[in-house]
Amino acid sequence: MPGKEVAVGIDIGGTNTIFGFADRGGNILAEDRLKTTHYEEVEVFVAALYEKILVTAKKISEPLDIKGFGIGAPMGNINKGTIEHAAGLPWKGIIPLADLFRKHTDLPVVVTNDANAAAVGEMIYGGAKDMKNFVVITLGTGLGSGFVIDGKLVYGHDGFAGEIGHTAIRPGPSNRDCGCGRKGCLETYVSATGLKRTLLKIMADSIEPSDLRKYSFEELDAEIIHDYAKKGDHLAIRAFQHTGRMLGFKLADVVAHTNPEAIFLFGGLALAKDLIFEPAKEYMEENLLSIYKGKVKLLASQLSTQNAAVLGASSLIWTNEIK
Amino acid sequence: MPGKEVAVGIDIGGTNTIFGFADRGGNILAEDRLKTTHYEEVEVFVAALYEKILVTAKKISEPLDIKGFGIGAPMGNINKGTIEHAAGLPWKGIIPLADLFRKHTDLPVVVTNDANAAAVGEMIYGGAKDMKNFVVITLGTGLGSGFVIDGKLVYGHDGFAGEIGHTAIRPGPSNRDCGCGRKGCLETYVSATGLKRTLLKIMADSIEPSDLRKYSFEELDAEIIHDYAKKGDHLAIRAFQHTGRMLGFKLADVVAHTNPEAIFLFGGLALAKDLIFEPAKEYMEENLLSIYKGKVKLLASQLSTQNAAVLGASSLIWTNEIK
Numbered sequence: 001m002p003g004k005e006v007a008v009g010i011d012i013g014g015t016n017t018i019f020g021f022a023d024r025g026g027n028i029l030a031e032d033r034l035k036t037t038h039y040e041e042v043e044v045f046v047a048a049l050y051e052k053i054l055v056t057a058k059k060i061s062e063p064l065d066i067k068g069f070g071i072g073a074p075m076g077n078i079n080k081g082t083i084e085h086a087a088g089l090p091w092k093g094i095i096p097l098a099d100l101f102r103k104h105t106d107l108p109v110v111v112t113n114d115a116n117a118a119a120v121g122e123m124i125y126g127g128a129k130d131m132k133n134f135v136v137i138t139l140g141t142g143l144g145s146g147f148v149i150d151g152k153l154v155y156g157h158d159g160f161a162g163e164i165g166h167t168a169i170r171p172g173p174s175n176r177d178c179g180c181g182r183k184g185c186l187e188t189y190v191s192a193t194g195l196k197r198t199l200l201k202i203m204a205d206s207i208e209p210s211d212l213r214k215y216s217f218e219e220l221d222a223e224i225i226h227d228y229a230k231k232g233d234h235l236a237i238r239a240f241q242h243t244g245r246m247l248g249f250k251l252a253d254v255v256a257h258t259n260p261e262a263i264f265l266f267g268g269l270a271l272a273k274d275l276i277f278e279p280a281k282e283y284m285e286e287n288l289l290s291i292y293k294g295k296v297k298l299l300a301s302q303l304s305t306q307n308a309a310v311l312g313a314s315s316l317i318w319t320n321e322i323k
Numbered sequence: 324m325p326g327k328e329v330a331v332g333i334d335i336g337g338t339n340t341i342f343g344f345a346d347r348g349g350n351i352l353a354e355d356r357l358k359t360t361h362y363e364e365v366e367v368f369v370a371a372l373y374e375k376i377l378v379t380a381k382k383i384s385e386p387l388d389i390k391g392f393g394i395g396a397p398m399g400n401i402n403k404g405t406i407e408h409a410a411g412l413p414w415k416g417i418i419p420l421a422d423l424f425r426k427h428t429d430l431p432v433v434v435t436n437d438a439n440a441a442a443v444g445e446m447i448y449g450g451a452k453d454m455k456n457f458v459v460i461t462l463g464t465g466l467g468s469g470f471v472i473d474g475k476l477v478y479g480h481d482g483f484a485g486e487i488g489h490t491a492i493r494p495g496p497s498n499r500d501c502g503c504g505r506k507g508c509l510e511t512y513v514s515a516t517g518l519k520r521t522l523l524k525i526m527a528d529s530i531e532p533s534d535l536r537k538y539s540f541e542e543l544d545a546e547i548i549h550d551y552a553k554k555g556d557h558l559a560i561r562a563f564q565h566t567g568r569m570l571g572f573k574l575a576d577v578v579a580h581t582n583p584e585a586i587f588l589f590g591g592l593a594l595a596k597d598l599i600f601e602p603a604k605e606y607m608e609e610n611l612l613s614i615y616k617g618k619v620k621l622l623a624s625q626l627s628t629q630n631a632a633v634l635g636a637s638s639l640i641w642t643n644e645i646k
Contacts, residue, residue: 075614085613100524133480144457149477149579156472156582157456158618163579166612180612214417244495252492257580259479289489289503290408291398295481 003063004029005247008053009314012036012073014088017045017304019053019308021064022314026125028307029064032056042091050104059151069101070316072117072309074142079159080092081111087179088142097278110316115144115162115307116153118266118301120319121312123148127264127302135254136301137164137247139269139276143187143194149182163192164250189246190217192222192268199225199239200221210235228274240275247276248283255284255292266308273300326386327352327630330636331376334437335359335396337411337464340368342376343630344387346638349448351389351630355379365414366423368385371429391431392424395632397438397465402482404434410502411464437632438467438485439476441553441624443642444635446471450587450625457579457585459624460487460570462592462599465502466510466517470581487577488514492569512569515545515591522548522562533558549595563598570599571606572601578615589624589631596623 006029012017013036020031034052039045057064075086081098085090098109107128119136122128132151138144143165147154154161165187166180174184176197188194196217203213210233215224229236251263269276281298288296303311329352333342336359343354357375362368380387398409402419406412413584421432442459443449451459461467466488470477477484488510489503497507499520511517519540533556538547552559574586592599595630603623611619626634 059556149472149479150475152473154472154581157584158521158582158615160614161580161582163582163612163614164576167579168572168610171569171606182610182612249491249494253576254485254580256490256575257484258477259481259484259486261480283494287491287505289486289505291483291486292481 003065004251005065006036007067007314007317008069009117009250009312010049010071010309011117011309011313012070012083012089013114013150014074017049017115018310019056020047020314021057021060021066021269022311024318026311027313028310030060031310033256037090040090042095042097045091046100047104047136050101062252066107068110068205068317069105070117070313071097071101071109071111072114072313072316073097073111073113074144075157075160076113076116078110078112078116078155079286081109083111087181101247108317112316113144113146113160113162114138114313115205116146117304117312117316118144118157118308119146119148120153121303121308121313122264122266122301123151124315124319125303125311126308127299128262131261133258133260134264135258135260135267136264137251139191139265139267141192143191145254147260149258160192164254167250167253169246169249186246186250190250190269194246195222195225195239196220198242199235202235202238202242206235208234212236222268222272229272229275237275240272241268241279244276244279245283248285249287250279251284251298252287253279255288256295259292260296262297262299264299264301266303270300324644328388328390330390330637330640331392332635333372333392333394334440334632334636335394335406335412336437336632337397340372341633342372342379343633343637344380344383344389345634347641349634351385351633351639354378354630354633360413361411365420367428368414369420369423373424389430389642391433392428392441393636394420394424394432394434395437395639396420396434396554397437397467398483399434399436399439400462400482401433401435401439401478404432406434408503410504431640435639436467436483436485437461437636438469440635440639441467441469441589441626441631442635443476444468444626444631445587445589445624446474447638447642448626448634449631450622451585454584456581456583457587458581458583459587459589460574462514462588465514466514467621470583474582487573490573490576492556492572501583503599504538508527509569509573513573513592514568517569518545518548518562518566518592519543521565525558525565526559529558531557534558545591549598552595552598554585560598563595564602566592567599567602568606571603571608572610574603574607574621575610578611578619581617582615585620585622587622588623589626593623619623
């Protein structure tokens, strides 16, 4: 008996690696995770991940016909199956991830940028089903981007298209260090970490009291700042406004490059809704050339954050995006 | 007798409109021009242009089989056949250019952005013959851009992809007014006009003597500044350096969007060679994420400036880019 056709979707993040079994309809049959940070050696990580995938598969009551492994990771390269110089992961340099996986399996293994995976997921299962030209921005610890043009994901000549998180906010040395080794990158402003940094800057410049002053940088996260903003904390609100404006400024650039129908925001920061969408939309429109004004939709991803990354990664196996 | 198959390529610029008859091999059989600025009414302009095309056709010794009219113009829209809000042209608002042309002919008329036309020309006849992913930047009175991804020109959802001349150099109100009504656009720095503005700024800030101080803003042009730079004039050299750096800074953004194999510079400023290429290359590399460093070629267009625009526009008729 052949079993139910599924693809394994894997999302490798700086903190957790999440995987799941998805069918062609985008239904997740099972999902589990392991801590990325627990594994200093990538070979040990891959072996542990593969083992856990097998264990999870056995728990599913119906027999499975696994068609392949789709992996989304920061700096994932679809041409080479590698992760290259990903600042947020424990493994440095060029990691031959697909090859390491193939030591365990003969099934297809596809590696791509996590934001590219999210864009494919949005196209197949989310809000971009009827769109040919759109962009997905993932807002997590960092900022990723995936571009779809004429219904196809853009990989670029070297397989690294869509890294707008590492475009600089202004020319010359800026004041914020980026994990990539440079300064002033968009993701140092627009990401969960960027939001925290902006809040600290605002607390430094302002004398206004706020309960947020009780938190250390390490204790803070986007959710805490979001909670305070909802309660009316001025510093938290200003941090979101500044973050949204920096995002909107750069989204105007995105529009001038590829003229998308819509830009989807995905991930933790996007859950703050109007707090991030309103300033982003306002500043994007303010910076748009007249021919674009009022035409580009700024939308929330229609994939739930819980399994969107897994869905997106699994969908790499179903699409003809595979190279 | 059917005659030689040709397409009429038309390049509508802020000062001149150039047209020519090109065969499929990219040979120009004849070329002529008229002053764009002489025509306040676009209907009169189109009638005069069409008349002049017919007159020029008659001067060609062999019989012609005209297959269509390809038109490149600032803010040209391929979907609608319009020119929309082009700051550098005498006609304001939305101009139904293709429809106006069709009053004179039943042949196909294709209108697109002039930089898009240049990109198609580079792909068919120029240095991008073997490339699938590249960008063309046109440096004239303004700055245009055309993106090719997977061998196809990117038009975007509304037909207006590739207007990076109107992305801002930094967030917030900047000091240079742009013809588009906003402030601080890339083309206010990187274009023949931008070069002049930068030279004036440098002359204002510096006390160094220079023969360029004898010229009025109106008398100055990129060629004069180029000549002085070649003679070693420090202010002229600094103006080129600053222009190249601003370009390089934004080219790093372009790479982070679509990861092209090469970026071609085309037009008057590109003729200044090392004076513009060296600072642009240096600043692009400095601002690139490590995964892109040393990989993206910055090249001069291999189309001669004299007829590249005409070739590019004519090639719209030969390609399946026509919508």
